[in-house]
Amino acid sequence: MCALGGISLWQIGEVYQSAAxxxxxxxxxIEGLGDVRGAVSNVQRLSLLVILESSPAAMQA
Structure with missing residues (x-):
């Protein structure tokens, strides 16, 4: 039984290392990729607004 407990503790340690x-x-x-994705989305949105805007004065604002 002691050997089984020792093996169990060792395996729990391995799981902890993986989680860490x-x-x-x-x-x-992954958080950094989310930030990049958000920035790309903003650039795409603003590019579309520039393409769709017909008056030069509105593009300046």
Whole structure:
């Protein structure tokens, strides 16, 4: 029974290391990609507004 408990604790440690790797390495990257995606969306939206706008005075505003 002690060996089974030791193996279980070792496996829980492995799961913890994997979760820590996700939190420390993957999540910041995913958040950064979300920021880039938002910036690209803003550029696309503003480009469409410039294309659709017919008066030069409105484009200046």
């Amino acid at each position: 790797d996700l939190a420390d390495n993957w999540l910041p990257s």
